[in-house]
Amino acid sequence: MHCGWASFAILSAVTIIEDGEELDGVTDFEKRTVTVSSKLDYTAMRHTLLHEIWHVLLEGMWMHDRSKEYGAMSGIVPICNEDLAENIAKGTLLFRNLNPQLWNILFAPHLT
DSSP, X not given: OBOSSOBXXXXXXXXXXXXXXXXXXEEETTTTEEEEETTSOXXXXXXXXXXXXXXXXXXXXXXXXXXXXHOGGGGSOOOOHHHHHHHHHHHHHHHHHHOHHHHHHHHOGGGO
């Protein structure tokens, strides 16, 4: 998966454990991987993959979560609705243009 500033491998795993908790998906920015649980049905897997993709896109827009480093309140991004909407729109179009095959998998009309 290409996001403009890096490429990430999309993986699946039967079990994803982080901090002792089983997760549906996880993004590892150091390894540049997005992993989704293979236990999920198609609808849940698609939702989880899109959720993890947004973690990558938001990181590229400097909207990363610093709560683990600086405490829970630092995870709140000081941004207005207009800025967030604009950044999400740009990120969505960038993702679609760089990943047309993955876009078709996520949004294929016959699979919804």
